[in-house]
Amino acid sequence: MTASTLLLIGAMMITLSILLSPLSNRLGVPVLLLFLVVGMLSGEEGPGGIQFNDVNTSFLVGNLALAIILLDGGMRTRVATFRVGLKPALMLATFGVVITAVITGLVAMWVFHLSLLSGLLIGTMVSSTDAAVVFALLQGKGLNLNERVGATLEIESGSNDPMAIFLTMLLISLIGEAGHVGWFDSAMLLIKQFGIGVVAGAAAGYVLAWLIMNVTLTLALYPLLVTAFGLVVFSATNELGGSGFLAIYLCGVVVGNRKLKVLQDILHVHDGLAWLAQLVLFLILGLLVTPSNLLVVAPGALLIALVLTFFARPLSVWLGLLPFHFRWREVVFISWVGLRGAVPIVLALFPFMAGVQEAYLMFNVAFVVVLFSLIIQGSSLSTVARWLKLEVPAAYQAERVYPLDLKEAGDFELYVFRLRGKRWQTPRFLRDLALPKATGVAAVFRDGRYLPVVPDLAVKEEDLLALVAQESDLPRLSERLTAEQKSQYLQELDFFGEFLLNGDARLSDVQQAYGVTVPDADPAMTLSECIISRFHGHPVVGDKLELGPITLIVKGVSGDQVTSVGLKLNAF
Amino acid sequence: MQLNQLLTQACTIEGAAWSSKKRVLEQASELLASQFDHLDVDAIYNGLLSRERLGSTGLGGGIAIPHCRLQDCDKVTGALIHLKDPVDFDARDNQPVDLIFVLLAPEEAHDSHLQALARVAGLLQDESNLQRLRRAGSAEALYQTALDIAAQTS
Secondary structure (H helix, E strand, O other): OOHHHHHHHHHHHHHHHHHHOHHHHHHOOOHHHHHHHHHHHHEOOOOOOEOOOOHHHHHHHHHHHHHHHHHHHHHHOOHHHHHHHHHHHHHHHHHHHHHHHHHHHHHHHHHHOOOHHHHHHHHHHOOOOOHHHHHHHHHHOOOOEOHHHHHHHHHHHHHHHHHHHHHHHHHHHHHHOOOOOOHHHHHHHHHHHHHHHHHHHHHHHHHHHHHHHHOOOOOOHHHHHHHHHHHHHHHHHHHHOOOHHHHHHHHHHHHHHOOOOOHHHHHHHHHHHHHHHHHHHHHHHHHHOOHHHHHHHHHHHHHHHHHHHHHHHHHHHHHHHHHHOOOHHHHHHHHHOOOOOHHHHHHOOHHHHHOOOOHHHHHHHHHHHHHHHHHHHHHHHHHHHHHOOOEOOOOOOOOEEEEOOOHHHOOEEEEEEEOOOHHHHOOEEHHHOOOOOOOEEEEEEEOOEEEOOOOOOEEOOOOEEEEEEEHHHHHHHHHHHOOOOHHHHHHHHHHHOOEEEEOOOEHHHHHHHHOOOOOOOOOOOEHHHHHHHHOOOOOOOOOEEEEOOEEEEEEEEEOOEEEEEEEEEOOO | OOHHHOOOHHHEEEEEOOOOHHHHHHHHHHHHHHHOOOOOHHHHHHHHHHHHHOOOOEEEOOEEOOEEEEOOOOOOEEEEEEEEEEEOOOOOOOOOEEEEEEEEEEOOOHHHHHHHHHHHHHHOOOHHHHHHHHOOOOHHHHHHHHHHHHHHOO
């Protein structure tokens, strides 16, 4: 095959996949599944008929793609969500992965008559979840999860990959040494993987952020600098014996949470790169697999998938989240969203590289489990989220955000809002907008023209308002500037109820006003304090307190404080 | 709950020229106290005001439903007011308010209070209802429109 035909085939597969991607929304299946299917159809047993069995190339592409995906995921992880999500997610990523791996592994051992270590290896491979799939699916359906669930899932999937990769490598070395690796060596391996991964990743993140701020480059080169630097961190950490995946994820988290002027550009480009990585990864994995081999292992692998989905994952999530007092709905959803993506299949390539005997079997089993998960869990996600009532109305967002990125400007940023909705059909004076203090209107644009900012300038629908404000004022600012479309406004009333109460309202006054009692609560507390204690310190928007004829619903939080609470009159 | 059981013609005002949230609460208290002998102006005003302190009863869309429970009150009682010029009411959408439905309820009547509140809030969320109320033009027409709307959507 010449270079030119190779290129032609590769590019055609990518083009076809991209053009087919809108189908995923219509079919309600993850787009990754489509990519995988395109890969399989192009392969040896499909109409494409391409013979591809190059595990080495797949392994290289797999590692590269995962690194890029994790870097992008890291940059999109908001440190603010650590408030509610970090500890539960870390619990799931460590303890949860082990529980899942052991249970699934024991079943695999029994089903395929494997040794304990080989069984556990299969269990480990399939224990890591993929949140990118989850969020792509939910966003496609216009679903917005409550922060506790969203943050936990997101951080979990970023941090359980390194754990699964580590366990895989540990098991492979145990198999290779025929069980002669001691506890001490295993513990050292764990400490090295995590220790070096964390330190290298975080340090590299700060260095990279510093470089971005201090080195003047052509704008287009910043995103590529991030990619290249990220890959340096990834491979250097691996060379040092740390977890490169953990390092590149953390590097992304650090960079993504520094206020960088060029962050939007970087994210934009990386969005595309992450897509490309997923695409190529799934196409190659689809090509690599021999579908008829899947059928051979299918019965056993499906049993493993069933145990994983309906027993191992729910049990590990339930146990792992016990200390954090999640609601049962949240536990059920997080259990169901143990979606498996690329990681298990890439991990299944490790045994090939190490020359493990049952490598083919493991690869095919992992493949079936991922297919099962993408089809069954992937297609039911949004229905389950609705059914469990974990959605919250999406917050209104600024059209553009520009960090000022100068020391003297503190944490002020430039926001551009578009005035939308019924309320702005009647023009209103700037001076009547009652914006938060320490907020300045910098410019108003209409039909491509700049309007001078004076107090009696009347602004109206479709005007662009550029404001300088602090991030902490953003929720109030968006509240002031938006009246959503009628339907969304109604949806908000529907969700948060008719009236809004302040977080600092006294519980006794609320009880008095509505003749209800909050059981086991000191009436001298404020609403905020009461809700904080109910939700164990970390309330999120959408948390509910059912009080008979009325329901209180958290509408606004700032850090761990509740700022506003909706009051819903329950139907009689 | 029927609207005519809690709202009377005398407690319906069209085109009131009250200039602030405070004035609205004061004037509405006086109106209700003047109609019902057993109700005290200050008690009503203080009740409504302390409820507002918990968070504005402005629902958004120019509507407010100030409400409270009162010791002297013997049945759920309301007043409907359409202001000539909208006033700032700290409503959730920060829009000024021109349609106001005040609701007073007895201490002990939890359910009927909340029922009435839900009913009124429901009626005032329908855009066409609001247009009809705002265009009524006179107190009589406003009262009649309110009853009609309630009858149509019961």
